[in-house]
Amino acid sequence: MSETTQVVVVGGGYAGVMAANRLSGRDDVAVTLVNAQPAFVERIRLHQRVAGSHDAVVDYREVLGSTVRLEVATVERIDATGRRLVLAGGRTLAYDYLVYAVGSASAVPTVPGAAEHAYPLASLEEADRLAPELAAAGPGARVTVVGAGPSGIETASELAEQGRTVTLVAGDLAGPYLHPKGRLAVLDELGRLGVTVVQGPGALVTAVTADAVQLADGRDMPSDVTIWTAGFAVPDLAARSGLSTDAAGRLLTDETLTSVDDERIVAAGDAAAPSDLPYRMSCQAAGQLGGAAADTVLARLAGAAPAPAAVGFLGQCLSLGRGAGLFQFANRGDVPVRAFLGGRLGARAGAWLKELVCRSTVKQLTWEARRPGVLRYPAFVGDPRRREVLRRSTAEPHDVVAAA
Known part of the structure; x- marks a missing residue:
């Protein structure tokens, strides 16, 4: 190893930027962030x-x-044996340690016609393909949003607030993460905005055409612009490079976020699967995992044993247009509780909190850039239920699936 340790971070999202900034605190570490986009999204x-x-x-x-x-x-491939990245065009980039933070993207839909006729919305490029289609369709166009997780709910709300005719096709249940009380508050606000919510056993999409969305119960819903927010997937870079992954393609690691194949590779964010029990895909987890991945590298450089990642959740924050929002509180294990901020009395407070979360997420990255290590989370923020599941997985391997 050279006198200066070369650390390469692949992926410039919330986890990757946090990791790169944390690592930059040591003078004997040279950090390179590799990202396909020239700007932070x-x-x-x-x-x-x-x-x-x-x-x-x-x-x-x-x-x-x-x-x-x-x-x-x-990045086209990781050459773990040679400790280098193969970049598009054939160039290579050597590393001593690699932080794998490639994030996630829209899952390729398997529903007939969806890939051809629906517009995904999980990347800057996808957003920039969708925007002109909406503009060309005009303000009176019928817009259908498929998928009622956070992306679907927020997109439907934002467009309906502009006066567009929006239908949200939720499948079995709108806002599946939310507590029933929080879900009712979201549905009330969607109704106030004029969004038609279609949910239940018959609301699964079976086909998408250029001008309609077909449902399992036989309904054929006219749609001038169909937006697809149903599901995320991770890039296949790890699998393509011969590294061990979970069934979804996330890099398999231990609880210190170290690859099970190579201690010189650590993972963070949506594409990490610690102990084959990945955290919910979210910027909330990504920032914490980015810092923890960097801490693992720094511990090894100092000759110390890395600590397990400690990731805690507060809940889920939703914008419901510019004038309303909801914060669904959760316990440390990311299980929603009855408490939420929003509804008829707290909608504006929920909108204010959502905007605060968006701004502070970026602000935290700038704090870490100026003072690496400032955003550390104590071990007690971690999920005690996760520790119990991991303990049982060691003692009783056959109980892991049921416990998780």
């Missing part, structure tokens, strides 16, 4: 980019530490 604002209320991008100079080198490139 606020994924939690992509629905706003489509609606025109925010551009959802931030200059990397605002969120990256001054010593972090940005390499705008696409």
